[in-house]
Each structure stands twice: as C-alpha cells, then as structure tokens.
Amino acid sequence: xxxxxxxxxxxxxxxxxxxxxxxxxxxxxxxxxxxxxxxxxxxxxxxxxxxxxxxxxxxxxxxxxxxxxxxxxxxxxxxxxxxxxxxxxxxxxxxxxxxxxxxxxxxxxxxxxxxxxxxx
Numbered sequence: 001x002x003x004x005x006x007x008x009x010x011x012x013x014x015x016x017x018x019x020x021x022x023x024x025x026x027x028x029x030x031x032x033x034x035x036x037x038x039x040x041x042x043x044x045x046x047x048x049x050x051x052x053x054x055x056x057x058x059x060x061x062x063x064x065x066x067x068x069x070x071x072x073x074x075x076x077x078x079x080x081x082x083x084x085x086x087x088x089x090x091x092x093x094x095x096x097x098x099x100x101x102x103x104x105x106x107x108x109x110x111x112x113x114x115x116x117x118x119x120x
Contacts, residue, residue, distance in 0.1 A: 012026060014100070018095070018096045019067065020065075021065075024050065027058075028044055028058040029068075029086075032068060032084065032086040037085065038084065039083065040084075062084075066087065067087060069084065
C-alpha cells in the first residue's frame with residue numbers, strides 16, 4: 001500500500017484505475033498474473049465463485065485491453081475451446097508505470113499553474 005498524503009493507494013487501486021477494470025476483471029487478471037500457463041474459462045470460474053459467463057465477459061474485456069492473450073484449440077470431432085494467459089508481465093508493469101508517470105507530470109503541471117495566481 002502506498003500512502004499519498006491523505007489517501008492510501010493499494011495495488012488493486014493502481015491496477016483497476018490504470019486499466020479501468022471492475023472487481024471481476026481485477027480478480028481474473030490477478031489470478032492470471034499469479035499463475036503461469038494457459039487456462040480455460042472453466043479453470044478460472046472456480047475463483048471467488050464466479051460463473052462461466054462472468055469469466056468469459058471479464059476475459060473479453062482483458063483481451064480487448066491487451067492484458068491477456070487468447071488461443072483457440074479446435075477439437076477433431078468439432079467444436080473448440082479458448083485458452084487464456086497473461087501477456088508479458090514486465091510490459092504490463094511498464095504500462096502501469098507509464099500511466100503513473102503521466103499522472104505525476106499532470107500533477108506537477110497543476111502545481112506550476114499556481115504561479116499564475118501569485119500576488120504581484
């Protein structure tokens with residue numbers, strides 16, 4: 001947890017804010033960050049008692065945000081299954097750091113604007 005003056009900022013806050021994730025997206029994202037390999041929706045549905053359709057929706061969102069990759073496996077008798085895995089963890093961390101750096105710069109710019117209000 002990071003303390004910033006009057007507010008503590010958790011890792012969850014940083015991740016959900018950085019990538020605009022909801023609670024479910026965050027749970028699925030963290031599962032994938034903490035586990036190596038590929039997982040089907042059914043593998044992940046057990047965490048936090050999530051339904052398969054809820055996990056599928058979270059996966060779609062995570063894939064669209066370029067946090068998770070999806071691979072399709074076709075069955076010889078017909079049908080297919082998707083497997084999901086986290087993308088490069090170091091690149092995800094870099095993306096968060098870039099966003100934090102941007103926020104930091106904007107905060108500095110706002111502080112610099114105080115100069116225009118100084119009394120003459």
